[in-house]
Amino acid sequence: MNRIIKNVAILALIPLGFSSCKDSKVEDEDAKVEMQMRGEEANDTNNDIAQRGAENEVTFNEEKTAEIFKYYKEVKDALVAAETETAAKHAQKLSEKSQGEVLAAANKIASASDINVQREAFSELTSAMEPILDGALTSGEIYKQYCPMAFEGKGDYWYSNSKEIRNPYFGDKMLKCGRVEETLN
Template sequence: MNKTINLVFALLISTLGFAQHEGHQMAEAKIDPALTAYYKVKNALVDSDAKTAATEAKRLATLLKKSEKTIGSDAYRAANAMSASTDIAAQRAQLGSLTEGVYRAVKKAKPENTVYYAYCPMANNNKGGYWLSEKKEIANPYYGSKMLKCGSVKETL
């Protein structure tokens, strides 16, 4: 009887551990496509390419709509607004809201690759602005080539 109880207990513990591992993998799988799409938008802003930023933001908005509960409706609205504009300044104005939602999701999901959380103190009329990057080297999406290296990595995820 004691062996049976121990066996049932061991099976229960291993099943719970497997379920937790499965849930973690699901969270990773959900954030990585959105994060990749986010990088495409961010990189278009770095290049000051409003047309590509709009196209990539539309793709990102589609992904965010599906994961609005995990990433947040503000991020979806920001991506949607970026996709509807070909004005680089208007697109850059949405980057903070977009970044905030994706950042929170990245913190919870633990993506496959390293993510860098960068900050420029001069963005948004000296109020500052954050963005996520796949590279440690600073490439500022708020200013593009005007101030490409302005900023620093604040956190590595």
């Protein structure tokens, strides 16, 4: 008799287990829909993609650093707008003003015609920019921003002189995905 009660109890609990899995799938679908809605919201305002938001005026202790940051931002903005040719053009200008790791990453972006290759090289460019920007500002603020979903959930950073998130790794698909991680001033 106890064995029958145990079997009935187990059989009664099985649908609850499936229900929990189903609920989890529904939550996953809800999250996907929410992300798509964010992307659709961004698509509603195409000008919003190229808009740089409320940029802070920044000045640097060296003119060369100012030029490098200017072209870095232009590459970032082109990637946000998914404009591969524009990104390549600005990366070419950046490579003319830079050396070392910045030069190598800029050359990769300039020579690539695939947006995903450019975005991977932009990750390298951002890493190479950190020592250049560290301690280089004389006024204003630069924001180190982070997207946790970039590169299949590994996450990655970029720099901006606007607090508004404009994601170079996803562009209009997830324009505002990210957060400010650090403020350089």
